[in-house]
Amino acid sequence: MKITIHISDLPKAPNMQEPVNFDAEADRFVAALPPFGKELNALIEELNGFIAFIQSSSENIQNMANLFFEDIKKERIDAIFEIELESLKIKQKTLNATKLEFEKYTNECIEKINSKKYSALQAIQDNENGADYIAICQNIAHVISLERYLFENNLIKLKRN
Numbered sequence: 374m375k376i377t378i379h380i381s382d383l384p385k386a387p388n389m390q391e392p393v394n395f396d397a398e399a400d401r402f403v404a405a406l407p408p409f410g411k412e413l414n415a416l417i418e419e420l421n422g423f424i425a426f427i428q429s430s431s432e433n434i435q436n437m438a439n440l441f442f443e444d445i446k447k448e449r450i451d452a453i454f455e456i457e458l459e460s461l462k463i464k465q466k467t468l469n470a471t472k473l474e475f476e477k478y479t480n481e482c483i484e485k486i487n488s489k490k491y492s493a494l495q496a497i498q499d500n501e502n503g504a505d506y507i508a509i510c511q512n513i514a515h516v517i518s519l520e521r522y523l524f525e526n527n528l529i530k531l532k533r534n
Contacts, residue, residue, distance in 0.1 A: 374423060378416040383409055479528060486520050 383406075387399035522528075 378419050380412045486516050
C-alpha cells in the first residue's frame with residue numbers, strides 16, 4: 374500500500390521584520406490554511422485506513438498461526454496415539470509368544486517329571502535286582518518337591534487323568 378495524499382507546501386509565513394510585504398504574505402498564508410487542513414484530514418483518514426488494514430491483517434495472521442499450531446498439536450497427539458497403539462500391539466504379541474513358550478516349557482517339565490517318576494517307581498519295583506533304595510527315594514522326593522514348587526507358584530496346573 375502506498376500513501377496517495379499529497380500535502381501542499383504552505384506559502385512563506387508573514388514576517389514582522391518585513392512590514393512592506395507582511396499584509397500580502399499574511400493573506401496568502403491564511404488563505405492556504407483551509408486547503409492544508411483538508412489535506413491533513415485526508416492524510417489522517419488514509420493513515421487510519423492503513424492502521425485498520427494492518428490490524429486486520431495482523432489478526433488474520435494470528436488466527437492462521439493458531440490454526441497451524443492446532444494442526445501441529447493434533448498431528449502430534451495422533452502420532453503419540455499411534456505409537457502407543459503399536460506399543461500395545463507389540464506388548465500383546467510378546468505376551469502371547471511368552472505364554473506359548475512358557476506353556477511349552479511347562480509341558481516339557483511335566484513330561485520329564487512324569488518320565489522320571491515312573492522310572493523311579495519302576496526302579497523301586499526292581500529293587501530286588503540290587504538298585505539303591507535310598508537314592509531312588511531321594512530321586513522321587515526331589516521330583517515330587519519340584520512338582521509341588523511349580524504347582525504352588527502357579528507355574529503349572531496339574532491335570533487329573
